[in-house]
Amino acid sequence: MIHKRILLILAAMAVMSLIAVACSSDDEDTEAADTGSKTGTLQTVLDRGTINVGVKDSQPGFGNLEPDGTFSGIDVEYGHALAAALFNDKNKVNFVTASAANRFELLASEEIDVLIRTTTWTSSRDIDLNSSFTVTTFYDGQGIIVRADSSIQSLADLEGSTICVTGGTTTEVNLEAKLGEAGIAYTGLVFAGDAEIVEAFIAGRCDAWTADKGNLAGQRANFPADAGGPDSLRILPETLSKEPLGPVVRDGDTEWFDVVQWVVLATMAADELGVTSGNVASMSANPPGSAVANLLGASFDGGAINGFGASLGLSPTFMQSVIGQVGNYDEIYNRTVAPIGLARAGSLNASWTEGGLIYAPPIR
Amino acid sequence: MSVLIVLFVFYLIDRALDLDLGFGFLSGPGGFAIAQQWVTDYQSSDTRWDAYLVGIVNTVRLILIGIVFAMVLGTLMGLARLSSNWLVSTIASVYVETIRNIPLLIQIIFLYTAVLLQLPRISDTYSAFDIFYLNNRSLALPFFDADGSAGIWFLLVALSAVAAWAVSRSLKRREESSGSNLHPMAMSFAVFILLAAITFVITGSPLNPDAPSLMTTGVGVQNIQGGLQVTPEFAAVLLGLVIYTSSFIAEIIRGSIQALPGGQNEAAAALGLNFYQRMTLIVLPQAMRIAIPPLTNQFLNLTKNSSLAVAIAYPEMVLIGSTIINGVGHAVPMFILIWATYLAMSLLISIVMNTLNNRVQLAGR
Structure with missing residues (x-):
């Protein structure tokens, strides 16, 4: 009985200290200095014999999980390139599916050694999230796709329209920055997954659909034939944003x-x-x-x-x-x-x- | 075992220290727009706290309406299962056994993609008298447009309701002591309507009729403006939550009624009470006493299940939280905040239901 009570008190103290940590660390970034004392990522990876790479699993051309269980895409190829450079064997790589929401946490908690997941290089991510963007491997930009027979030809034609938004990147913010500031009234619908957004777009729930152009091109190429196929869709010429995509590593490990x-x-x-x-x-x-x-x-x-x-x-x-x-x-x-x-x-x-x-x- | 738990907690703290757990990022501007708002008026230049508040309000709307409808539908289905009519009880049994055995997420996505999105496109919208519209973007109904003094009027209406309740109570007491029929329900209702009407005029008619209309822009983009618009996203989540939860509530109601001694119902029947009177005066008040604790669980489940709205673009807490995470990162503090909000909502529901439970329990003598 006493045993249980002590356990309860300990657990309560643990929870309280967790909350105290949560409330007190407003000025962060003090941890970054510590990482120098740990073993470098390069040595860790070489000792392990494989490299863990966080990739996307649902974007053809960039990071896509194929029906046979392998990954494909430019981000995945760079995972293979790193494995080839480190171990002279491009298959000594372990791909981890990273979601939009957990990717930086996977990197920070060392579940992955490098994040190559169509991740846009922005100042806040580079500075605040203890991550470092290496090189841009693909210069993307947010675009808008409409039905080929739609009367929408430019951004101004989007007045009064409903726009489906692929969540999971900075798309909502870019859309509002371009349309909201231009005084174009629109209704945005943010979907968490690609499958539901395709259904909604096919059904005519929205007049337009916005995502990074690289993503839209992939979705267009895979657009179901019974809904009209790729030729029934048209990507507007405008680019709403700059989306430089490339590999990301943790801060404070210059060697890696x-x-x-x-x-x-x-x-x-x-x-x-x-x-x-x-x-x-x-x-x-x-x-x-x-x-x-x-x-x-x-x-x-x-x-x-x-x-x-x-x-x-x-x-x-x-x-x-x-x-x-x-x-x-x-x-x-x-x-x-x-x-x-x-x-x-x-x-x-x-x-x-x-x-x-x-x-x-x-x-x- | 206990050592393991303590070690696990210390491991969690250790991991937490490695991550950045401040909430300062929520004070920055949201930068994104939220289309479906109710009561709130968030703009993209407002802070992320304001955006999250929209999510909370949207979740609360879902929960409140959901609980009411689930309770009504569940009670009806529970009574139907006990019906002596073979067809009615069989339909209710099939309903319960089908609905409660299909995962809710699948029901919501099915309702959304296979039912509501298959309504006519906006270009072929159903319309009645040019004030009702139904298409796969919204169900639009005539409603009222509230102006500035509406808040004061709503407050006065609430006070009118209190006054009406007081009238009803005092009339009931007099009715019991004098034995003459004073119509307390009708009288209090009349008082309520009268007070609401008078205050409506005094505050300068704060509600104006607002009928929806179909608009077409220069390039042919169509949308519906004004009125009360129910989006298919909200409808799909609400219907999914109501149908799913009602199947569990039906079983609770059925079980609670069957837990009563059969003599209660039989004695009421022997006194000549009809079915409606037996249910409302004798059976349900006693059955509710048994039903409240398990009903609390169902209300809490409905609350937590509302987060499944994230799959189909209804902007509740989790969806807006994810949008914030995608913009600026900080997933761990954001999820802690969402976790704490659900905890607060659930505890609030528990407190209300426990209070109710204490009120209706048989007092020991």
């Missing part, structure tokens, strides 16, 4: 940040230099120039091998594994995002040499 950042940048550099999964073997054996040699950890004209891989704590030839097993940025893009109807040429995701924003700093 550098690894994630440079694996991604190196796939972009490989694209610029013309190194592909097809020619990586011959390029490594006989690099055409010092830039390619530096990227692949090969010797150019008998010179010394550049310390790119070693300085990251990886094998000097890690990029040979990445390019050979996964491919360069262009190959990854064409395998994942291009099939849902988003061509790379002419978009923000083209290489800087072709007027896009994909740009890798020099490797030397």
Whole structure:
């Protein structure tokens, strides 16, 4: 009896201290300084032998769970690229489904080592959430999709309309920022899941549907044939917001940040230099120039091998594994995002040499 | 075992310390719009606290209306199960056994996508006299538009109700002592209507009739303006909650009636009371005494189940909480807040029902 009472008191004290913690930590960010004393994420991952990557499971082209149980998409490919860089085996990766609501908590609580889940880089997320955004792998923007036969041609035509909103990102805020501030009255319906929003849109519950364009393109490509198929939908030309998407790591671990950042940048550099999964073997054996040699950890004209891989704590030839097993940025893009109807040429995701924003700093 | 529990609690505290648990983010501007509001007037420039308050109000609306309708439907179904008419009792049995064995989320999504969304599109809306509209965006009915002094009038109406109750009580006492029929119900109702009408005129007619109308914009986008609009999202969640909960309430009512000694009903019948009199004067008042504790559970379940509205775009607490989380993160404090709000609502319902329970229990003599 006394035993039980002590237990009860202990539990009550625990709950109260939890509440006290909740109420008193208004000035946060003091924990970040502690992380330096822990083992770095790179060492943890290398010791574990696999990398845990948080991805999305319901967005074709980006992070999608296929019927056979495998994941596909550009975010997933970068998970494979990291595994190839770390372990010379692109399959030593463990994908964890991250929801919009729990993704930053998964990262903060070290359930995942890196979050690659169509996560928009914003100041508040970067600063307040103890997370660091590495490189943008896809420049997205919020768009609006309507029926192809709809009379809505531009944002101004949305006056008085009902708009279905895919929840789970900053869509509601962007919609209000663009339409609300332009004085366009609309009714927004925020759905938590993609399945219900498709049903509502098909039934005519809403005149328009807003989400990131990458997501809308995927939904359009998969639009059921008995509801009209992809051709019955039209994406408006306007872009409501800037949505730079890319891998996110925890704050305060620069070593791991550098690894994630440079694996991604190196796939972009490989694209610029013309190194592909097809020619990586011959390029490594006989690099055409010092830039390619530096990227692949090969010797150019008998010179010394550049310390790119070693300085990251990886094998000097890690990029040979990445390019050979996964491919360069262009190959990854064409395998994942291009099939849902988003061509790379002419978009923000083209290489800087072709007027896009994909740009890798020099490797030397 | 107890050591494990203590260790688990310390583990939770340890994890909590790693996460950021301040509530300061709720003071920032919401930035998003909320379409379905009732009483509240939140704008996107208001704080996230205000947005969350809209969610609370929307949840409370769902719970209050839901409990009333579930109770009415449940009682009817419970009585129907006891009916001596084979058809009526069989229909009630099938209803209860079907509804209570299907998960509520599936019922809500079915009601929404397979029933309410299949109503005509707004371009083919049903309409009666151009003041009633039914389509898959809303059921629109004529209603009243309240202006500034409506709040004062509502307060005066509440006072009128108190006055009417006092009149009814004093008339009933006189009726019991004098034995003559003074019609306390009719008299108090008349007092209520009279007082409400007088105050309505004094406050300057704060309610104006407001009929809905179908509008078409220049490019052909249609919507319905004005009136009382019931959205399919609200209707689907409400119907789902009412139907589901009523199947459990029906069983509670049936069981409570059957728990009464059969002699009560038989004695009432022997006195010549008809079915309605037997039920309202003898059986149900006693059955309710037994039913209140399990009914409390059902009301609490309805309260918690209202969070399933998140699946179909009804902006209640969890949906608005998720929107805030998606915008600025801070999932743990937001969920703690939602958890605490549900706890407060549930405790409030428990207190009310326990008070009621204490009032109706047989007093020991």
